[in-house]
Amino acid sequence: MNYFLTYTVYVLILSVLMGISTWKLFKKLGYSPLFAFIPFYNYFIILKETKHPKWWAILSYLPIVGPIMMSVFHLYLMKKFGKSLFKDQLLTVILPFIYMATVNYSKDTELEDENDLYLTEEEKNAKKKDTFMGSITFAVVFATIIHVFVTQPFGIPTGSMERTLLVGDFLFVNKWSYGYRLPMRPVAIPFLQGTIMDTGEPGNPKDDPKSYVEGIKLPYERIFQFSKPQRNDIVVFNYPRDSVHVSLDRADPYVKRLVAVAGDTFEMRDGRLFVNGKPETVLGDQEVQHRYIATTGSQLDIPSLYNTFGFLPVQEIPNGNGFIYAFQGLTNKTAAEIKKLPQVIDMKEDIQPKGESAIAYRDEAKTKIDTTNSIFPINSGWNQDQYGPLKIPKKGDVVTLNEKTLPEYQWIIKNYEHNSLENKNGKIFINGKETNQYTIQQDYYMMVGDNRDASLDARFFGFVPEENIVGRPMFTWMSLQGAFKDSSSSYQAPFKIRWDRMFKATNTGEANKTSYWWIAAMILVLFFGWEYFVKLFGKKKEDEI
Numbered sequence: 001m002n003y004f005l006t007y008t009v010y011v012l013i014l015s016v017l018m019g020i021s022t023w024k025l026f027k028k029l030g031y032s033p034l035f036a037f038i039p040f041y042n043y044f045i046i047l048k049e050t051k052h053p054k055w056w057a058i059l060s061y062l063p064i065v066g067p068i069m070m071s072v073f074h075l076y077l078m079k080k081f082g083k084s085l086f087k088d089q090l091l092t093v094i095l096p097f098i099y100m101a102t103v104n105y106s107k108d109t110e111l112e113d114e115n116d117l118y119l120t121e122e123e124k125n126a127k128k129k130d131t132f133m134g135s136i137t138f139a140v141v142f143a144t145i146i147h148v149f150v151t152q153p154f155g156i157p158t159g160s161m162e163r164t165l166l167v168g169d170f171l172f173v174n175k176w177s178y179g180y181r182l183p184m185r186p187v188a189i190p191f192l193q194g195t196i197m198d199t200g201e202p203g204n205p206k207d208d209p210k211s212y213v214e215g216i217k218l219p220y221e222r223i224f225q226f227s228k229p230q231r232n233d234i235v236v237f238n239y240p241r242d243s244v245h246v247s248l249d250r251a252d253p254y255v256k257r258l259v260a261v262a263g264d265t266f267e268m269r270d271g272r273l274f275v276n277g278k279p280e281t282v283l284g285d286q287e288v289q290h291r292y293i294a295t296t297g298s299q300l301d302i303p304s305l306y307n308t309f310g311f312l313p314v315q316e317i318p319n320g321n322g323f324i325y326a327f328q329g330l331t332n333k334t335a336a337e338i339k340k341l342p343q344v345i346d347m348k349e350d351i352q353p354k355g356e357s358a359i360a361y362r363d364e365a366k367t368k369i370d371t372t373n374s375i376f377p378i379n380s381g382w383n384q385d386q387y388g389p390l391k392i393p394k395k396g397d398v399v400t401l402n403e404k405t406l407p408e409y410q411w412i413i414k415n416y417e418h419n420s421l422e423n424k425n426g427k428i429f430i431n432g433k434e435t436n437q438y439t440i441q442q443d444y445y446m447m448v449g450d451n452r453d454a455s456l457d458a459r460f461f462g463f464v465p466e467e468n469i470v471g472r473p474m475f476t477w478m479s480l481q482g483a484f485k486d487s488s489s490s491y492q493a494p495f496k497i498r499w500d501r502m503f504k505a506t507n508t509g510e511a512n513k514t515s516y517w518w519i520a521a522m523i524l525v526l527f528f529g530w531e532y533f534v535k536l537f538g539k540k541k542e543d544e545i
Contacts, residue, residue: 003182003221010186010218011061014070015039021101025081028111043073050076056138063186063218064148065141072137074100082112144190148183151175151474154236154253157484160449160456161255162311162329163287164234166498168483169476171255171506173236177472179225184249188212194250206244214246220467229445229469231275232283233258234507236470237447240416241372241461248468255473256447256457257286260392262466266446267388268459271351273448274388284511287331291453294325294338295346306493309334314454326350329451350453351385358383376462377407384452384459393463397440401428408462409438416465417441442466473506475516 019037026036029049036042044057059069071093078084078092083103091099103109156169165171175181189196192211229235235258242251260266260275267273271290273280282288294313300323306312311334315326322345330338339347352358357380360373375382382388390408393399399409403426413430414421417440422429430438444463449455458464479502482495503520504513 003219006218007186010216011039014061015042017097018042021097022077022104024104025077025100025109028109029080043070046073046077046080050080052076059141059145062145062148063183064188064190065144067187068137068141068144068190071096078103080112081109140190147191149175149180151471153477154255154473155483156255159329159454160451161234161257162451162454163289163331164257164285164450165255165473165476165506166479166481166501168480168498169501170478170480171236171473171476173471174474175471176224178227178229178469179222181249181467181470182218182221182223184218184220185212185214185216185247186218187216194245194252208244210245210250212247212250217247220248222467228443229258229261229466231258231261231264232281232509234473235445235447236473237464238468238470239461240464240468241411248465251468253470254447256449256455258445259448260446262392262394262443262445264392264446265389266392267390268385271349271385271452273452283509285509285513286450289329289331289451289453290335291350292327292330292335292338293348293350294327294344295319295322296325296341296343297322297345298343299323300325300341300343305338309338312493328454352383354386355381356383356386357381373456373460376458376460379404379407382459387459390446392446393440393444395440395443399438399440401436401438411462412440412444412465413438416467445469475503475505476501477520478502 015037019034019042022042023033023036026042026045027033029045031045035045040057040060043060044054047054047056056069056073059065060073062069074092074096075089078088078100081103083089083092088099151172151174154171154173156165156167156171159167189211194211195208196211234255236253236255238248238251239254240248240251242248245251259273259280265276267275267277272288298321299316300313302312311327311329313325313327315324317324317326322343327335327338335347335349338344358375359378360370362368362370369378371378375384375387393409393412399405401409403423406423406428410421413419419430420432427434428436443466445466446458447464448457448459479498480495481498482493503516505516506513508514
């Protein structure tokens with residue numbers, strides 16, 4: 001069942017529930033009871049009768065926004081029939097169709113006289129309060145619409161994209177860059193991505209309270225896809241191997257550089273990236289970075305090191321009278337400058353040798369493989385510096401399945417493209433049928449961090465499906481040094497605002513980014529100017545009266 005058919009069924013079910021629970025109320029309002037069953041028009045009538053903007057009715061069934069607006073409209077209707085006490089409002093929100101049905105089928109239910117001439121002072125104050133709360137609700141709904149359907153903020157908590165995107169950068173992501181991915185969980189708490197909160201209790205994180213209703217779901221669908229992700233784009237996507245969230249659009253958001261598109265061949269040789277046998281194209285905002293080991297005769301001044309170079313060692317090990325320091329994310333230039341420090345005896349690049357397989361285990365006996373921290377695929381014998389060549393699957397590719405290739409494609413077949421997969425005594429069964437081939441159903445991508453040696457990326461979690469892609473970062477709206485604790489170091493960088501990074505374009509590839517300060521200025525001028533003109537217009541109108 002495709003997205004739009006599923007969505008239509010969802011709307012029809014809600015409309016039938018609305019009609020069954022309110023048809024008598026519509027009759028008492030002077031309308032045909034059948035109007036209570038008509039999607040959108042039923043709420044249009046409620047808004048008309050309660051003197052609210054009638055165009056709000058179009059928000060009734062929108063994903064995430066719709067349930068909020070429905071609750072508001074139901075409250076308007078109940079108040080029209082005198083149900084305005086706190087218990088009435090609570091029941092209307094928690095048990096909408098059940099409570100409205102009790103009111104609908106009650107013999108005592110009558111329209112309430114709303115003539116302001118007969119209202120007490122307390123009732124007039126309550127009406128003003130309702131108007132204020134309505135304004136707040138609509139402001140939240142408007143922000144939710146922007147968040148769900150246009151753009152959403154995204155913070156950078158780790159250093160995997162350092163020098164391009166810094167820890168503490170906050171971005172706006174354009175959800176229409178590669179076509180808009182329609183929401184898959186239409187009933188959810190606004191502004192929350194996955195869980196409501198981390199309970200902090202030991203146990204399975206799957207049990208943490210979710211910010212969305214898992215049982216109400218829509219299939220994947222992308223509309224207005226006029227362009228595909230391109231090589232070297234910085235892309236925001238949902239982590240493809242999230243074990244906590246079933247819905248892919250609720251998985252944790254990641255940001256990496258797209259280094260290889262569907263059909264490309266990806267490879268790492270001695271820590272250097274190659275695509276289709278050619279060295280990577282390094283853009284102006286990128287700097288090639290590597291891992292280094294420094295041997296010193298005495299301890300380094302860590303705060304001074306950070307202030308000078310902007311980077312910290314991730315490991316400090318006493319070594320006789322001196323120390324051994326491990327650095328990640330150093331350019332050749334920065335490494336050469338650190339090597340000149342008087343304490344440094346030796347400085348060399350740390351490259352994992354070929355044939356050294358990077359496999360992590362969950363237990364000391366090494367019987368349970370930790371796939372999250374192991375190189376993909378687990379039988380490859382590769383590591384993050386010596387990787388590939390690996391061909392990125394493309395829609396329509398027919399791949400051969402056997403004991404050797406299955407680890408490469410099993411996540412695609414079973415988890416991303418939703419087939420049953422079994423391996424019985426060397427025989428492979430897909431959806432119950434034995435086969436040695438599989439046809440790829442969507443494009444896949446290779447996402448790797450610019451800070452290659454400190455990046456949990458596609459070398460570990462494998463291919464990123466097209467359906468997981470959210471969009472492209474547009475610009476950095478805030479940048480705070482010290483906003484996130486660096487787990488790889490005991491030293492906490494001092495807090496400060498990086499003014500030079502704010503409102504700068506993110507995805508241009510240029511070293512000197514375009515500034516968008518004028519957007520911030522325009523928003524402020526429009527906001528305060530709008531308030532001024534509204535007040536001025538209101539004053540003139542009063543003078544005319």
